[in-house]
Amino acid sequence: MTDVAETGFAIHPMDQFIVKRFFCDAAHADCTTDIKWYEITNVTVWMAAAVVVIIALMVFGSRGRAMIPSRIQSVGEMIYGFIYKMVEDVAGHDGVKYFPFVMTLFLFVLFSNLLGLIPMSFTTTSHVAVTVTLAGIVFLFVTLLGLARKGLGFLAMFWVSSAPLPLRPVLAVIEVISYFVRPVSHSIRLAGNLMAGHAVMKVFAGFASMAVISPVAIGAVTAIYGLELLVAVVQAYVFTILTCVYLKDAVGDAHH
Template identity: 70%
Template sequence: MASEAHGAETGGLVFHPMDQFIVKPLFGGDTIEWYTITNATLWMGLAVVAVILMMVLGTSRRAMIPSRSQSIGELAYGFVYKMVEDVTGKDAVKFFPYVMTLFLFIVFANFLGLLPMSFATTSHFAVTVVLALLVFLSVTILGLVKHGLGFLGLFWVSSAPLALRPILAIIELISYFVRPVSHSIRLAGNVMAGHAVIKVFAGFAAIAVVSPVSVLAITAMYGLEVLVAFIQAYVFTILTCVYLKDALHPSH
């Protein structure tokens, strides 16, 4: 606040691109408890509502000549189904509803975060870490239940020379437990970086000399972020399929 006042007095430009990621209580107040409804809660709820509207209400009146909502729903269904089948195998199709839910939630959360005055929920590690941990725990439990101690074959590279296998096993074990970290940081980092850059260019748009360049930069960045919003959801989902494949077929 002091820096903003100083900037206003001196006529300088002061903006804080990271302020857009601050979680705030939706109904006022400064204290956030576990039960407090925040701006993050609101926009995650809107993402869930958007998924329901498209996949349930949008396809409730199915017809041979599909409506727009039905076409989008069928396109998303076919896209994710083929991804699961191609990457993980036909025996993983039973897990398609879970993968489909993840994909749709992340896609809608990313796109809703691009709306003016919205909140990008997937820019927060608290959100992406929960999603990544759910995937990590699910595939680990699945692998142990399905294969027992045979699941440890995932860490034993039998094709490597015998002397190197213990070293490779340690490396594989470390990389396995790092998965939820990389899985979550990739999504949150890309979303946060894009929104921060857009905010920076928006701040420069207030300067008359730089304004035309800033507007062009914002337009280009916004178009790129629309693409990133889909790509990051795709990457998160396809990595989920890869991890699921490891749980179903753990041997190297």
């Protein structure tokens, strides 16, 4: 095997996911170890960048409320209408009052995904710690909302009354397990898809430095980048629509 030091060729696709101090001189200090909770990292910077972009789009971009909207206002209105209809269709009329919560989640996930496609940026939603936190917020919100609205009647969703009586206890156990697995699947789906796509893109970008396969690699990187752009939007949509499905359990009817 040819030594990497001789060829100068090495691919480290997972390095892009390392959490580092943002204000750190790598030549004189280790930027990746013993990071304190109050220190600014690449994660916090790009999460803050997503918040800034959301504010710029939805607050400053639409503050004029012009009858003939600007391009930015049109984008904001399109996203607003799309998510509102999603919440109404999936969660029902009672779920519409929680539209601001769902809208905020969608915008944060969407722009975190999209900002991660900028060269030299950091994809915050590729980290399970971030996506688990988001999914955990959804899980707690839906559970507490269901208990607040329905009391112990919320537990009726685990009892499938339409099934034969002997099967109901078994189905109830399955329903309980599937309910508590929700935040796991909700979070891993998002982080896993983004991490896998970015890792593959980094691998092909590394091959692009080799003269023999450079044209093929560049074409592959371009195609994968386009695919990742689609994945960024689709995964934000999937995360949001699952949130609406879970919200329906809290505001809708239980199994019959």
